[in-house]
Amino acid sequence: MLRKPRALKMIATIFSIIAILIAITTTQSRAFDSAHEAELLNLLVQDCGSCHGLTMKGGLGSALLPENMIERDSEFLADIILEGIPETPMPPWKSQLSREEALWIVEKLKQGLKP
Numbered sequence: 001m002l003r004k005p006r007a008l009k010m011i012a013t014i015f016s017i018i019a020i021l022i023a024i025t026t027t028q029s030r031a032f033d034s035a036h037e038a039e040l041l042n043l044l045v046q047d048c049g050s051c052h053g054l055t056m057k058g059g060l061g062s063a064l065l066p067e068n069m070i071e072r073d074s075e076f077l078a079d080i081i082l083e084g085i086p087e088t089p090m091p092p093w094k095s096q097l098s099r100e101e102a103l104w105i106v107e108k109l110k111q112g113l114k115p
């Protein structure tokens with residue numbers, strides 16, 4: 001009976017170490033050089049903006065403002081961007097964007113586009 005809490009604690013520690021490692025590797029892969037970032041930003045405003053609004057306030061597509069995005073899981077939002085939403089006008093972008101690029105866009109949406 002006394003051993004169980006200790007085992008659980010150890011499992012919890014192992015999981016937090018794994019989580020930290022994942023966090024480190026994913027944040028590192030989200031940095032691109034500034035030319036590439038400008039390209040992605042341009043795609044976000046021009047292509048995504050054509051449906052979601054130039055300032056992401058929404059249009060044909062839903063609003064993608066920080067208040068709509070901040071509490072949502074980044075990986076889940078990246079999946080939406082890559083796979084699209086079937087039976088809606090939201091197209092899949094996986095032929096044009098990598099997962100890293102989709103995650104970069106998600107972070108940008110969470111921060112909010114500067115006008």
Ligand code: HEC
Pocket residue numbers: 043044047048049050051052060061062063064068077080081085088089090091093105
């Ligand atoms: C042809 C129009 C169109 C384009 C272009 C488009 N979207 Fe969408 N998008 C939509 C529509 C419509 C929805 C809402 C679908 C629904 O659930 O009814 C949507 C939904 C989304 C959602 C989910 C929003 C939520 O609150 O769940 C995200 C995230 C998103 N789009 C991101 C993007 C990004 C990033 C781009 C550019 C790479 C993009 N979209 C380009 C039409 C578009």
